[in-house]
Amino acid sequence: MILECRNLTVRYGKVTALRDVDVQLEANRIHAVVGQNGAGKTTFARVVAGLVRPDTGDLRMAGAPITAGNVSISRQSGIELVHQSFALPPSFTVAEAMQFGADGGTLFTKKALERRWQAHLDKLDIRVRADRRIRDLPVELQQAVEIARALVSDAKLLILDEPTAVLSPEGAARLFDQVRHLRDRGVTVVLILHKIREVLAVAETVTVLRGGERVAGPLETTQIDSDRLAELIIGSASDELDEEDRAALTGAAIPAHAHASAVSDGAAPVLDMRDVSTLRDSDGPGLESIDLSIRPGEIVGIAGVEGNGQRSLVRTIAGLANVSEGTVGLDGRDVTRKSLADRRVAGLRIIPFERNVEGLSLNSPLWENWSALGLLRKPLFATISPGGFRRGCVQALDNWDVVYADVNQHAGSLSGGNAQKLILSREIDETARLVIAAQPTRGLDIGATAFVWDALRRARARDCGILFVSSDLDEIFDISDRVAVMVSGRIQAVFEPPFEISRVGAAMTGAVQ
Amino acid sequence: MDEILIATLRSGTPLVYAALAGVIAQRAGIWHLGLEGLMIAGACATIIGIVVTQSVLVALIIAVAVCMLGSVLLWLVVEKLKANQIIAGLGLTGLGLGGTTLAVQSIFGTQAAVSAPFGLPKIGPAFGPFASLSVLALLMPVAVIVVWIMLRRTRFGLRLTASGEHPFAARSAGVNPSMMRLAALLIGGVLCALAGAELAAGSLNIFAQNMTAGRGFMGFAAAIFGAGHPIGASCAALFFAVVGALGIRAQIVFGDRVPHDLLLALPYIATVFGIWLSARLRGGTKALTGFGELRDQ
Numbered sequence: 161m162i163l164e165c166r167n168l169t170v171r172y173g174k175v176t177a178l179r180d181v182d183v184q185l186e187a188n189r190i191h192a193v194v195g196q197n198g199a200g201k202t203t204f205a206r207v208v209a210g211l212v213r214p215d216t217g218d219l220r221m222a223g224a225p226i227t228a229g230n231v232s233i234s235r236q237s238g239i240e241l242v243h244q245s246f247a248l249p250p251s252f253t254v255a256e257a258m259q260f261g262a263d264g265g266t267l268f269t270k271k272a273l274e275r276r277w278q279a280h281l282d283k284l285d286i287r288v289r290a291d292r293r294i295r296d297l298p299v300e301l302q303q304a305v306e307i308a309r310a311l312v313s314d315a316k317l318l319i320l321d322e323p324t325a326v327l328s329p330e331g332a333a334r335l336f337d338q339v340r341h342l343r344d345r346g347v348t349v350v351l352i353l354h355k356i357r358e359v360l361a362v363a364e365t366v367t368v369l370r371g372g373e374r375v376a377g378p379l380e381t382t383q384i385d386s387d388r389l390a391e392l393i394i395g396s397a398s399d400e401l402d403e404e405d406r407a408a409l410t411g412a413a414i415p416a417h418a419h420a421s422a423v424s425d426g427a428a429p430v431l432d433m434r435d436v437s438t439l440r441d442s443d444g445p446g447l448e449s450i451d452l453s454i455r456p457g458e459i460v461g462i463a464g465v466e467g468n469g470q471r472s473l474v475r476t477i478a479g480l481a482n483v484s485e486g487t488v489g490l491d492g493r494d495v496t497r498k499s500l501a502d503r504r505v506a507g508l509r510i511i512p513f514e515r516n517v518e519g520l521s522l523n524s525p526l527w528e529n530w531s532a533l534g535l536l537r538k539p540l541f542a543t544i545s546p547g548g549f550r551r552g553c554v555q556a557l558d559n560w561d562v563v564y565a566d567v568n569q570h571a572g573s574l575s576g577g578n579a580q581k582l583i584l585s586r587e588i589d590e591t592a593r594l595v596i597a598a599q600p601t602r603g604l605d606i607g608a609t610a611f612v613w614d615a616l617r618r619a620r621a622r623d624c625g626i627l628f629v630s631s632d633l634d635e636i637f638d639i640s641d642r643v644a645v646m647v648s649g650r651i652q653a654v655f656e657p658p659f660e661i662s663r664v665g666a667a668m669t670g671a672v673q
Numbered sequence: 674m675d676e677i678l679i680a681t682l683r684s685g686t687p688l689v690y691a692a693l694a695g696v697i698a699q700r701a702g703i704w705h706l707g708l709e710g711l712m713i714a715g716a717c718a719t720i721i722g723i724v725v726t727q728s729v730l731v732a733l734i735i736a737v738a739v740c741m742l743g744s745v746l747l748w749l750v751v752e753k754l755k756a757n758q759i760i761a762g763l764g765l766t767g768l769g770l771g772g773t774t775l776a777v778q779s780i781f782g783t784q785a786a787v788s789a790p791f792g793l794p795k796i797g798p799a800f801g802p803f804a805s806l807s808v809l810a811l812l813m814p815v816a817v818i819v820v821w822i823m824l825r826r827t828r829f830g831l832r833l834t835a836s837g838e839h840p841f842a843a844r845s846a847g848v849n850p851s852m853m854r855l856a857a858l859l860i861g862g863v864l865c866a867l868a869g870a871e872l873a874a875g876s877l878n879i880f881a882q883n884m885t886a887g888r889g890f891m892g893f894a895a896a897i898f899g900a901g902h903p904i905g906a907s908c909a910a911l912f913f914a915v916v917g918a919l920g921i922r923a924q925i926v927f928g929d930r931v932p933h934d935l936l937l938a939l940p941y942i943a944t945v946f947g948i949w950l951s952a953r954l955r956g957g958t959k960a961l962t963g964f965g966e967l968r969d970q
Contacts, residue, residue, distance in 0.1 A: 209845070210847075211845065230847075231844065231846070231847035234847075235846075245840035247845040247846075248839070249838040249842050251838055252831070252834075254834070256831055260828060260832055260834075260846060261846035261847075262828075267822070267826060268826055268827075269826065479709045586687065624854065628868065630743050
């Protein structure tokens with residue numbers, strides 16, 4: 161056993177992130193730790209890496225006990241963690257990013273530093289120049305650099321936290337090759353995953369976490385099938401889900417189905433973007449000649465590796481980007497030069513990427529957050545009635561099953577799922593024509609994820625058009641009537657059902673037109 | 674020409690030291706608005722130290738100790754009590770300005786300027802017309818290079834920079850960002866003590882109330898102007914000093930035609946111009962862009 165964890169318990173305030181977790185992992189194999197969002201996978205990884213001090217429990221590495229909650233001690237004993245969102249300072253060069261986490265050597269020259277780490281990168285077969293800056297690297301290379309950084313010292317146990325979340329299917333396959341290569345060189349690898357398909361493709365054993373507890377494992381992946389694993393991951397809540405949603409949640413199957421689409425042919429599109437280009441801004445390059453239309457009662461999924469213009473697309477439709485060419489039509493009207501407020505009046509609704517930053521004011525009461533949309537519709541000097549908003553808010557929150565104590569409580573005190581429901585209750589109203597759902601299920605547990613999907617399907621049934629942005633292909637396939645793939649600010653390809661993961665995946669890498 | 678160069682070096686040296694302190698703090702993720710307070714504390718401690726102990730070396734040690742103490746105070750308030758660093762820095766500046774007046778009042782029983790019998794050693798006749806500059810002016814370029822090497826060519830510097838730019842990355846590598854900030858503030862304290870010592874004991878050998886007159890803030894501005902790079906910040910500080918020296922020169926030449934106050938204001942106008950210019954240039958640390966993000970929203 162290279163790693164032994166006993167009785168690990170982590171509490172954040174009232175929330176128990178891990179409860180009495182015992183895990184033993186054998187050396188020199190590829191292990192997977194799986195579970196839904198909120199199952200405690202990332203917390204588990206951080207405890208092992210020393211970033212989080214457990215309330216109880218202890219760790220042994222290769223038989224020797226190690227002090228929990230100290231990164232330096234964990235690293236000295238050979239444990240390295242590659243984070244889901246990478247931990248590399250963007251202004252550093254690749255060489256500097258390696259050097260700052262390594263030991264040995266004091267003063268250095270730029271040349272010597274780059275030579276030293278170029279050799280390291282070459283040895284790992286990672287093709288990147290050591291003098292390039294982190295912020296200029298595409299996300300797949302950043303991950304490769306992060307892995308190389310984790311291997312600067314003599315790592316015995318490498319933990320990768322959701323490494324495939326930012327990769328295309330091809331990128332994931334390459335990563336898995338590299339993981340096998342590392343295993344052959346004597347490194348034990350722990351992959352934190354949430355897709356059954358990926359677990360079965362690469363891992364030798366699998367450990368399942370659910371609600372902070374270990375429900376099974378480590379099990380040999382040769383002795384388990386995807387149905388059994390899906391059941392372990394989702395648990396009893398799976399009764400409420402239909403087959404397709406279950407498959408989408410766990411990435412168990414390759415969905416290839418057609419929807420009973422509510423699209424009314426011939427109806428004027430609710431979104432009509434023609435040849436739209438935008439200027440480059442602080443988030444990166446702008447859009448290039450985007451043609452996209454969404455009909456009433458249609459869900460269009462935007463697939464793509466993160467950072468390929470999805471945010472610019474949402475900002476452009478919202479009227480927050482500098483459109484240099486083309487026109488944006490909303491429900492039959494040209495709104496290219498209209499402000500966001502005008503577009504909202506015309507029926508645009510947005511579930512934003514960052515629900516805690518763009519979607520809610522965390523320090524304001526629930527009813528103020530809820531009434532923001534109503535306030536925007538009133539004239540500037542219209543009087544407002546807080547009592548009326550409070551009553552309306554109570555009714556809306558009850559309709560949307562939000563769990564809360566008081567409409568005066570701060571939005572920041574809601575759980576992720578309830579916060580998202582509050583946003584849904586505000587954004588999906590009767591006058592909505594086009595709903596932009598940007599990563600609406602990110603970080604939500606199963607119940608809340610299924611709720612969001614349901615809400616969007618109900619909006620579709622009411623003839624809303626929906627733009628669904630996600631980096632998770634399984635959920636895109638499950639919910640969308642059409643899928644557009646974005647690469648570098650362009651729409652690379654558009655797919656109709658049945659969707660094939662291999663073709664969509666190839667488009668994500670820019671390979672197919 | 675020599676006169677302007679000498680005036681530039683004389684007034685620029687304290688600015689450069691203060692700017693270096695600002696750069697190091699900024700790299701570690703702290704907007705150091707306490708530079709002014711530390712600088713005047715250093716000036717006051719140097720002069721009182723010389724008067725009381727009759728030794729420049731002991732006086733400098735006292736000044737360094739006082740400024741490091743002030744830095745630790747700032748660190749405690751910002752890192753341990755989680756106070757807003759801008760307010761805490763301004764508070765430290767207030768403490769420095771008020772505390773030095775109080776110290777002079779209680780030791781000498783007067784609020785008048787205190788003069789010391791001698792000041793920092795001069796670099797001597799070997800340097801011709803520059804003989805009257807202090808050794809700290811001679812050491813200034815060395816300090817710039819040392820700070821640059823420390824920040825960009827040692828692992829310590831990389832860890833310090835990472836602590837400011839991406840604290841989570843630092844923590845993941847086993848670095849404690851809070852301790853790196855303490856280290857940055859302590860080094861900054863030493864530099865502020867030198868800035869104050871040069872200002873008070875470099876040529877005039879007196880300490881007067883409020884004698885820094887915003888030079889700490891100009892150092893802070895230079896750190897931003899230089900986008901967190903020690904050489905850039907030093908050039909910015911020297912640019913402010915040149916403008917100041919030209920201003921004094923201009924008073925002599927155009928004194929009758931241009932209002933006196935306008936010429937005196939030149940360095941400060943240059944500072945505002947410098948900050949505007951730096952806002953147009955990209956780069957710097959995460960902590961630096963913090964204000965920019967607010968503005969964009």
